[in-house]
Amino acid sequence: MTDDDLTHDDDTYGAGDLFPALRSSSGRPALRFGDRSLTYGELADAAGELAVRIGGASRVALWATPTLETAVGVVAALLAGVPVVPLNPKTGERELGHILADSAPRLVLAGPGDELPAPLAAHERVDIPVTGVGGPPPGPVDPAAPAMVVYTSGTTGPPKGAVLPRRAIAATLDAVADAWAWTGDDVLVHGLPLFHVHGLILGVLGPLRRGGELRHLGRFSVDGVRRELADGGTLLFGVPTMYHRLAETVDEDPALVKALAGARLLVSGSAALPLPDHTRLTTATGRRVVERYGMTETLMNTSVRADDPTPRPGSVGVPLPGVGLRLVDDGGQPVTSYDGETIGEIQVRGANLFTGYLNRPDATAAAFDGDWFRTGDMGVRDADGSVRIVGRRATDLIKSGGYKIGAGEIENALLDHPGVREAAVTGEPDPDLGERVVAWIVPATPDTRPSPAELAAHVSAQLAPHKRPRVIHFLDALPRNDMGKIMKRALGMDA
Structure with missing residues (x-):
């Protein structure tokens, strides 16, 4: 109706x-x-x-x-x-x-x-x-x-x-x-x-x-x-x-x-x-x-x-x-x-x-x-x-190397790693791929964070290799609004 x-x-x-x-x-x-x-x-x-x-x-x-x-x-x-x-x-x-x-x-x-x-x-x-x-x-x-x-x-x-x-x-x-x-x-x-x-x-x-x-x-x-x-x-x-x-x-x-x-x-x-x-x-x-x-x-x-x-x-x-x-x-x-x-x-x-x-x-x-x-x-x-749902069109759909990639499935794969407490995935311009996958990680323990190579390999083992993050940033916390949603535009993205 x-x-x-x-x-x-x-x-x-x-x-x-x-x-x-x-x-x-x-x-x-x-x-x-x-x-x-x-x-x-x-x-x-x-x-x-x-x-x-x-x-x-x-x-x-x-x-x-x-x-x-x-x-x-x-x-x-x-x-x-x-x-x-x-x-x-x-x-x-x-x-x-x-x-x-x-x-x-x-x-x-x-x-x-x-x-x-x-x-x-x-x-x-x-x-x-x-x-x-x-x-x-x-x-x-x-x-x-x-x-x-x-x-x-x-x-x-x-x-x-x-x-x-x-x-x-x-x-x-x-x-x-x-x-x-x-x-x-x-x-x-x-x-x-x-x-x-x-x-x-x-x-x-x-x-x-x-x-x-x-x-x-x-x-x-x-x-x-x-x-x-x-x-x-x-x-x-x-x-x-x-x-x-x-x-x-x-x-x-x-x-x-x-x-x-x-x-x-x-x-x-x-x-x-x-x-x-x-x-x-x-x-x-x-x-x-x-x-x-x-x-x-x-x-x-x-x-x-x-x-x-x-x-x-x-x-x-x-x-x-x-x-x-x-x-x-x-x-x-x-x-x-x-x-x-x-x-x-x-x-x-x-x-x-x-x-x-x-x-x-x-x-x-x-x-x-x-x-x-x-x-x-x-x-x-x-x-x-x-x-x-794989994400928002404006912030979560990443077009990389001819593929459409949803940020959500990569975030779930990263969260499955024991060294990851929180994760957000975005895209950023790449001269070769069009966009590259970027991960923003809050480690489970600040002093023993996993290496970027380890996290990329972890994602590749669960998902297709083209979905692995090419860039990884470590943060103390992810920015969230009053309802608990991650504010991805605060992660260095263009408005």
């Missing part, structure tokens, strides 16, 4: 009422942040009162700290039918100023004790309550109406605001619920930031749409994961850096092993989970980590299904219900091979897509090939239709 298949009065995805459990599950636990918690009834009262207060606003910004207030604020905005712009509290003042000027929020929602930076001083502030007396039931809201404006990371220019309609949120949450057998009986544990798709839409709105419970750690810690999974948590959401820390700990922490083994599902996203971490966690706990694939503009596109009996480390699974997906070659023609080798750009369509970039019709037009969204991600499809 595409965006064009949904009319303004079509509520195929139940987007008008995103949270039916607010009416029907008053005594059930809804949210817990540390020692603070709300039942569904208490959340309905607090969010309902705030919804009345902000109703009619053209757009509101939300100071998205990892707190109960942020969850109440986003639910209130959605109940009121007011588009909400989540703000990363770590954003610098220049970028924050751009986001505020571009989105022009009528109000700023924040926790009562939050200190807001100077760019927000000119905006009317509304403190978010966590208690209240409720409000009248929300009226019908157009499923095509904007629900959120989420800003991209801005790696190729100023951040762009992706306008996400209510139907996209409903469609993606229901699709992942189908893939993960997610129900109201599940208790989700995570410590992700709440200003982006993974932590806020999947991690807060997901359990509330199902009628289940969220236990947010405030910030990720191995101790917090162990504690909450041992105390009834059934789902864990994380990014690869979090799972890496868990993988490093399982060999010496039997209680953590037991807690992870008792979880129903472990889900990783936002970047590829290295194969060595898959192996260490599965070997220790008997539980596999399933990966899914999404982005700001599309929400969720694919996932490994909970009922898939086949281990799939390195795969992001099959397209979710309602999502169309194709690979396209350099000439714009669909890739028809399901051979696990032929690389193409991933394009998607469906009700999960954004409606455009705020105030950027030019960027919106450039992002689409007809009704297919150009993700900029490169992937291959296996015989059963499952997708493996």
Whole structure:
């Protein structure tokens, strides 16, 4: 199904009422942040009162700290039918100023004790309550109406605001619920930031749409994961850096092993989970980590299904219900091979897509090939239709000696070396090859790092020789953003 298949009065995805459990599950636990918690009834009262207060606003910004207030604020905005712009509290003042000027929020929602930076001083502030007396039931809201404006990371220019309609949120949450057998009986544990798709839409709105419970750690810690999974948590959401820390700990922490083994599902996203971490966690706990694939503009596109009996480390699974997906070659023609080798750009369509970039019709037009969204991600499809991502077109596709090489498989090969703790692979110009493969390595122990020749031979033994790194740099740490993604443009690459 595409965006064009949904009319303004079509509520195929139940987007008008995103949270039916607010009416029907008053005594059930809804949210817990540390020692603070709300039942569904208490959340309905607090969010309902705030919804009345902000109703009619053209757009509101939300100071998205990892707190109960942020969850109440986003639910209130959605109940009121007011588009909400989540703000990363770590954003610098220049970028924050751009986001505020571009989105022009009528109000700023924040926790009562939050200190807001100077760019927000000119905006009317509304403190978010966590208690209240409720409000009248929300009226019908157009499923095509904007629900959120989420800003991209801005790696190729100023951040762009992706306008996400209510139907996209409903469609993606229901699709992942189908893939993960997610129900109201599940208790989700995570410590992700709440200003982006993974932590806020999947991690807060997901359990509330199902009628289940969220236990947010405030910030990720191995101790917090162990504690909450041992105390009834059934789902864990994380990014690869979090799972890496868990993988490093399982060999010496039997209680953590037991807690992870008792979880129903472990889900990783936002970047590829290295194969060595898959192996260490599965070997220790008997539980596999399933990966899914999404982005700001599309929400969720694919996932490994909970009922898939086949281990799939390195795969992001099959397209979710309602999502169309194709690979396209350099000439714009669909890739028809399901051979696990032929690389193409991933394009998607469906009700999960954004409606455009705020105030950027030019960027919106450039992002689409007809009704297919150009993700900029490169992937291959296996015989059963499952997708493996080899990297971003701009940073991870290396054209060397006539070959197309995906950085991801080289990174996994390097991570399999015992002397490598972290690895990133990029390309740089080469007068003979066109581009040469460059590896950026954080050694397992700084004083005993492997030699470049040893690492090149290690890759050649696992992959084709043309995929070996020609240049190797050693670093103390790889640059990462707030979601744990490696910022390859900070590794000496051209912007």
